[in-house]
Amino acid sequence: METLIAKYQSHGEADTVKAVADFFQVLKKHQTRVILLDGNLGGGKTFFTQSLGKLLGVKSQINSPTFNIMKIYDIPAKSKLPWRSLAHVDAYRLDGFNDLSQIGLDEFLADAKSLLAIEWPKDLPKFLRKMKINFYHVFFKVLSKDERVIEVRANVFEK
Numbered sequence: 001m002e003t004l005i006a007k008y009q010s011h012g013e014a015d016t017v018k019a020v021a022d023f024f025q026v027l028k029k030h031q032t033r034v035i036l037l038d039g040n041l042g043g044g045k046t047f048f049t050q051s052l053g054k055l056l057g058v059k060s061q062i063n064s065p066t067f068n069i070m071k072i073y074d075i076p077a078k079s080k081l082p083w084r085s086l087a088h089v090d091a092y093r094l095d096g097f098n099d100l101s102q103i104g105l106d107e108f109l110a111d112a113k114s115l116l117a118i119e120w121p122k123d124l125p126k127f128l129r130k131m132k133i134n135f136y137h138v139f140f141k142v143l144s145k146d147e148r149v150i151e152v153r154a155n156v157f158e159k
Contacts, residue, residue: 002125002137002153010148016044019150020051023138031082032134032156033114036121039140044148048138049088049117056086056115065090065119070105075115083115092120109133125155132157 005026008019027035035052037045046064053062057079065071065088073086087108108114118124121137128135134156141149 002155004151005136005154006150006152008150008152010044010150012146013047016047016148016150017051020048021055023136023152024052024055026152027136028081030134030154030156032136032154033083033112033116034109034128034133034135035115035117036124036128036135036137037117037119037140038121038137040142043140043142044150045119045138045140048140048150049086049119052117053086053088056081056083058086062086062088069093082113084113085111085115087114087116089116089118090120091118091122091124129155129157 006023008015010016010019037048039045046062050062053073057076058073060073062073063071070087070089073088075081075083075086077084089105108116125135125137137153137155139151139153143149
């Protein structure tokens with residue numbers, strides 16, 4: 001069951017950066033490694049991941065993984081965070097978990113040092129719940145050109 005843990009009203013990129021910074025504190029505290037990003041085209045999913053990448057210390061430019069499906073970014077050891085890589089996935093053109101497995105997502109799910117940000121997760125929440133994998137589900141609702149509502153929901157299972 002998803003539990004709403006935060007709701008942000010964003011009137012532009014600066015507000016979204018603040019929302020990501022707030023979410024980052026929760027992420028570090030609970031060390032949940034999977035973040036699902038859901039919303040319409042242009043809703044802010046990639047910008048959210050770019051902002052998160054900066055907080056993680058990623059030096060590379062984070063772009064939409066649309067044509068590559070998955071891009072991997074190094075998180076420097078000096079960051080003193082539990083993760084060493086950020087996998088940014090665009091699951092829009094993938095059909096089910098078999099396709100995700102073929103691109104190596106299952107390996108990243110098994111790797112405690114990988115953080116995953118997955119855009120267009122479709123049926124992935126159902127799979128993650130079945131496997132009892134903790135995740136955050138971030139929803140982006142576009143209200144206008146610059147205005148968004150960002151909701152963060154947690155899915156946490158007893159271990």
